[in-house]
Amino acid sequence: MTDAAKRAGRDRFRRRAEFVIERALFLSAVGSVLITGGIIAVLVVETIAFFKEVSVLEFLTGTEWTPLFSEKRFGVLPLVAGTALVSAIAMTVALPAGLLSAIYLSEYAPDQVRRTLKPMLEILAGVPTVVYGYFALLFVTPLLQQFIPGLAGFNALAPGLVMGIMILPLVSSLSEDALHAVPTGLREAALALGSTRMQTTLRVVVPAAFSGISASFILGVSRAIGETMIVAVAAGQQPRLTANPLVPVETMTAYIVQVSLGDTPGGTLEYRTIFAVGMLLFAMTFALNLVSNWLRRRFREQYS
Amino acid sequence: MKRLQVRVSRLFGDLLLQSMAILVLALALMALTALLVDVVADGWGRLSWSFLTSFPSRRAADAGIYPALVGTVWVITLTAVLAVPIGIAAAIYLEEYGKSGRLSRLIEVNISNLAGVPSIIYGLLGLALFVRMLGLGRSVIAGAATLALLVLPVVILSTREALRAVPPSIREASLALGATKWQTIWFQVLPIAMPGVLTGLILALSRAIGETAPLITIGALTYVPFAPDSLWSPFTVLPIQIFNWLSRPQEAFAQNASAGIIVLLLVLLGMNAVAIVLRDRYQRRRG
Numbered sequence: 155m156t157d158a159a160k161r162a163g164r165d166r167f168r169r170r171a172e173f174v175i176e177r178a179l180f181l182s183a184v185g186s187v188l189i190t191g192g193i194i195a196v197l198v199v200e201t202i203a204f205f206k207e208v209s210v211l212e213f214l215t216g217t218e219w220t221p222l223f224s225e226k227r228f229g230v231l232p233l234v235a236g237t238a239l240v241s242a243i244a245m246t247v248a249l250p251a252g253l254l255s256a257i258y259l260s261e262y263a264p265d266q267v268r269r270t271l272k273p274m275l276e277i278l279a280g281v282p283t284v285v286y287g288y289f290a291l292l293f294v295t296p297l298l299q300q301f302i303p304g305l306a307g308f309n310a311l312a313p314g315l316v317m318g319i320m321i322l323p324l325v326s327s328l329s330e331d332a333l334h335a336v337p338t339g340l341r342e343a344a345l346a347l348g349s350t351r352m353q354t355t356l357r358v359v360v361p362a363a364f365s366g367i368s369a370s371f372i373l374g375v376s377r378a379i380g381e382t383m384i385v386a387v388a389a390g391q392q393p394r395l396t397a398n399p400l401v402p403v404e405t406m407t408a409y410i411v412q413v414s415l416g417d418t419p420g421g422t423l424e425y426r427t428i429f430a431v432g433m434l435l436f437a438m439t440f441a442l443n444l445v446s447n448w449l450r451r452r453f454r455e456q457y458s
Numbered sequence: 459m460k461r462l463q464v465r466v467s468r469l470f471g472d473l474l475l476q477s478m479a480i481l482v483l484a485l486a487l488m489a490l491t492a493l494l495v496d497v498v499a500d501g502w503g504r505l506s507w508s509f510l511t512s513f514p515s516r517r518a519a520d521a522g523i524y525p526a527l528v529g530t531v532w533v534i535t536l537t538a539v540l541a542v543p544i545g546i547a548a549a550i551y552l553e554e555y556g557k558s559g560r561l562s563r564l565i566e567v568n569i570s571n572l573a574g575v576p577s578i579i580y581g582l583l584g585l586a587l588f589v590r591m592l593g594l595g596r597s598v599i600a601g602a603a604t605l606a607l608l609v610l611p612v613v614i615l616s617t618r619e620a621l622r623a624v625p626p627s628i629r630e631a632s633l634a635l636g637a638t639k640w641q642t643i644w645f646q647v648l649p650i651a652m653p654g655v656l657t658g659l660i661l662a663l664s665r666a667i668g669e670t671a672p673l674i675t676i677g678a679l680t681y682v683p684f685a686p687d688s689l690w691s692p693f694t695v696l697p698i699q700i701f702n703w704l705s706r707p708q709e710a711f712a713q714n715a716s717a718g719i720i721v722l723l724l725v726l727l728g729m730n731a732v733a734i735v736l737r738d739r740y741q742r743r744r745g
Contacts, residue, residue, distance in 0.1 A: 168638055175640045179551035182544045184561075186614065187568050189607050193579060196586040251482045258479030262472075271483060278490055280661075280726065282668025284697045285719050288704055289493045292500075292712055319489050352471040373574065380576025382671035383697075387704050407578050407671065414581070414675045420590050428675075432582045436575065443574035447567065 197436055200429030207423055213430065219393040219404075221427045222413070232393035233431060236403035240314045240385055241378035243399060247318025248374050252325025253367065259326070260333040261355045272327075279323035287387025290316040295388065308390030308402035317384050325374045328450075332366025333359055335457050365456070369449035376442035380435065382407035406435045497723070501716025509717055513683050514699065518710030523718055526699035528685040529598070529678075530667060530725075533695055536602030537609065537666050542659060545613030552614070553621040554643055573611040580608040581675025589676050596677040599689040604672050609662045616658025620651040653736045660733040664726050670697035696722050 205213070208228045216229015255275075259268050294312040299305045305312075336359050344354040360367065390402025391412050404412070410428045418425045512522025552569075556562035584604030594600040624647050632642040648655075673695055681702065682694040694702075696718060703715035 172638050172640050176551075176555055179547045179555060182547035183551040183556065183565050185544060186548060186572060186610060187565060189583075189610065190568050190572060192587060193575065193583045196583050197579075200586065251486065254475075254479045254482050255486075258476060258483070262476050262479070274487055274490070275483075278486060280664065280668075280730065281490075281493070282670070282697055282722060282726070284668070284670045284701050284704075285493070285497070285723070288700070288715060288719060289496070291704065293492065293496045316489075319486055322486055350468050350471060352475050355475070376574055380578065382576065382578045383701065386671070387701065407576065410578055410582070411671060411674050414585075414677060417677075429582060429586070432579055436579050439574065439576055439579075440571065443571050446574075447570055 193436065197429055197433040200426050201433040204423070204426035204430040207426075208430075217395050219409075221424055226423075228427070230406075230431065230434060232395045233404060233406045233409055234434075235395045235397070236310065236385075236389070236393065237379055237405040237407070239310045239397060239399060239403060240317065240389060240405055241375060243311060243314025244317035244321055244378040244381075245371075245375060247315055248321040248325050248378075249371055251318070252322050252370070252374065253329055255322070255326045256329035256333055256367075257355055257360070260330045261351065261359065275323040275326060278319065281320070283320065283381060283383040284387065286316050286320050287313070287384045290384055290388035302400065305400050306390075306402055308388060308392075309400050310389055310403045311399040313384045313388040314399065316388070317378055317381055320381070320384070321374045321377055324377060325370050328370030328373065329363075329367045332363040332370065332453060335366065335453070336362045337457060363453070365449045366453040369446045369453065372442050372446040372449070376439045376446065379442070380407065380439050382411060386411040406431050410435075494723075497716050497719050500713055501718070501720045504713050504717035505720060509714075510721070514681060514702075518703075518708060518714055521703075521711075521714055523696060523699055523721060525682045525685045526694050526696045526718070527721070529682070529693040530695045532598050532686050532693065533602050533605060533673075534663055534667055536598065536689070537605040538659070538663055540602060540606035541609050541613055541662075545610050545662075546617050546655065548610075549614045549617035549621060550643060550648075553618045554639070554647070569611045569614055573615060576671075577608055577669055578671040578675055580604055581672030583607065584672060584676040595690065596679065596692055597690045598686050598693045600676055601673050601678055601693060601695075604676055605666045605669060608669065608672060609666050612662040612665065613659060616662060617651075617655050620654025620658060621647060623654060624650045653739055657733045657736045660729050660736070664729045664733075667695075667726060667729075668697055668722070670695075670701055673698055674701070696725075 213228050213230050215231065216227060217231050218227035218229050219232045220227045259271065263271065290312040291308075294316055295305065295307060295309065298312055302311075340358055340362055341354055344358040345351070349357070385405045386408045389405060389408060391404050391408060392402040393404040393409065394401070396403065409431055413424060413428045418428075509522045510527065511524050512520060513524055514526075515521040548565075552562060552565060556565075581604060584600060584607070588594045588600040588603050589596060594603070628646050628650065629642055632646045633639070637645070678698055679692050679694050682692060684691075686693040700715050700718040700722065703711040703718065706712075
């Protein structure tokens with residue numbers, strides 16, 4: 155074989171190898187779409203089976219949730235209310251605190267301070283949620299009970315507050331990114347017109363970063379709705395339709411945990427309730443994530 | 459009057475905003491400190507060699523975390539084996555090959571959405587898919603596969619970031635010298651991106667170590683009197699053991715939970731320390 159032929163053969167082999175590698179990489183990337191497909195398929199199949207036995211209307215509008223009792227009721231509203239209550243408490247902590255710290259880190263803090271504070275916030279985000287559950291149950295609740303005598307051992311307030319602390323770093327770092335992306339020219343213009351730093355920040359930079367900041371808020375809400383262990387440990391297991399943060403409640407996620415801890419055989423109605431609740435949870439968080447992504451993309455396009 | 463107001467707001471506005479922000483940050487860090495101090499105060503006394511090497515027990519004072527610790531090592535190792543190659547491959551495709559095109563865009567949107575799906579939903583997927591449909595049962599492999607799906611989006615996102623940080627000039631130089639695309643990626647891009655990739659991997663896996671909800675959902679046991687010895691063994695992990703102790707009313711078990719949390723946090727701390735060292739090296743090399 156001549157050199158030229160050898161080289162041609164090698165080239166052909168290489169081209170083929172390149173092709174095979176690219177296909178393999180492509181398949182891995184497509185695999186991620188299959189995960190989403192799998193999640194949706196599993197949830198839909200079990201949810202449809204669930205709705206063959208329970209009417210959709212009862213599920214979505216019923217105010218009693220007792221699938222584990224002998225007298226079974228399948229109204230999901232108490233679980234939704236529990237989730238909403240805890241999430242609302244979490245967001246009253248995480249939104250203002252997150253935005254405020256983002257403003258400080260992006261507009262005021264000297265480099266040195268920012269470089270020490272940011273990793274500390276990252277630590278807050280990296281603590282496992284079951285540890286936060288411990289904190290809510292055995293530290294925050296007893297602490298609050300000294301000031302609020304009516305506070306039950308399991309309640310929505312303590313896990314809500316702790317969840318707020320957990321979500322703060324997420325809101326703060328995404329909002330900071332948004333503020334950071336606002337062109338310096340806008341700040342300089344405002345300052346040149348005689349605004350103080352605060353006026354520049356609150357009236358120019360924050361409004362300019364609005365869609366990015368709201369994206370971080372929405373993502374925070376989505377995280378709060380899906381958070382499981384804090385509420386499973388510290389909020390109790392009593393589904394009830396209430397806005398009272400002092401009594402035990404049950405969230406959608408905590409219900410799934412409660413059923414999973416028992417040995418529930420597949421194919422039963424009880425087993426299917428967790429998929430129906432999961433479907434609702436997935437639909438809510440998915441919608442929020444889509445909106446958040448859309449806002450963030452729009453924000454990015456605005457300034458680049 | 460108006461002018462005075464303006465002057466006051468000029469003087470104090472910035473100060474007020476800053477001190478409020480610092481107050482908020484201080485409160486958050488105080489909460490973190492309180493958490494750590496509380497855990498250590500409660501659990502330090504329970505930490506001992508026998509706590510690490512004993513099996514759980516009905517008597518709190520005899521109970522230990524050995525099966526949970528071994529279970530965590532099994533599950534996380536397997537999770538890494540399953541998620542890392544696929545995650546890196548997907549990231550390479552998205553970053554180096556499929557930059558345009560509707561399909562890549564769809565995949566991208568899909569991944570960022572997956573990263574926001576609550577972990578317990580992955581547990582439901584694992585329960586229906588691995589435990590029931592594929593008949594893996596409530597085994598180590600089912601748990602690891604579930605966690606692998608959970609961390610995959612995180613691995614892909616962080617690997618892409620690391621690849622993006624490699625300057626295009628390196629790719630161009632390699633291609634100009636006649637290397638093929640894959641040769642360029644394998645011999646040039648990946649080695650440069652490696653510390654960043656590793657950092658991302660460690661962070662993703664340390665997230666998996668702390669995950670509790672999806673493993674409870676697939677039915678990992680809360681009481682395991684033996685350590686797993688194969689892929690098909692039933693298992694428990696450290697966070698589930700902690701959760702189990704937390705859900706008992708006796709104070710002694712809460713103490714066990716604190717001691718378990720200390721061990722869990724130390725493991726995470728170790729992993730994060732490695733990640734930080736890697737990131738440091740990475741940044742220094744990039745100069």
